[in-house]
Amino acid sequence: MSDPSQTWSDERVELLRKLWSDGLSASQIAAELGGVTRNAVIGKVHRLGLSGRAKSPTPAASRPRTKVTRPPSHPMSHGNPTAVRGNVALAASAAPEAEPEVEEAPAPRENVVVPLSERVTIMELREFMCRWPMGDPTSAEFRFCGAKSVTGLPYCSYHARIAYQPATDRKRDRKAVRA
């Protein structure tokens, strides 16, 4: 409310400093601020003088970086447009039941605890977190389960059971899975 025309208004910078010192990563800050990419955040952070937050306290003897320069005749064999990832187009209605024989379910008859209140956003998602979609993907309130996922699986033990339901067990247990 001062001058949105400016990318880095005082308020923006203030928030940036706050979030950065708060421990948030650049991507998270960028997403929080909106309109800026994580690179922009990092760039600004460096320009502000912040950078080594919780890093090596030895700025000396730590720069053996051999200037890579930028030869125009070396555009690398890189041609993948990886830049935008704000849109998560995943099919929540997709029924993952094409597995003929999934050798899983190490837990025979265990009352799996439904991990509620652990829902996370796309950015809170970690590699070991359950990616079970919850809610409307088009909604801003869209979240993932976020519970600890089974190693090798994108879901937690609970949702893994739902996703990879054995045909034998599937024919009977047809309860509401709506989240």
Add this chain to the structure above:
DNA sequence: CCCTGATTCGC
């Protein structure tokens, strides 16, 4: 694969 920050460089 995903992510992270760091750096360089063109605008």
Add this chain to the structure above:
DNA sequence: GCGAATCAGG
């Protein structure tokens, strides 16, 4: 000054 592109490490 700003941020994309790039690099390098986890």
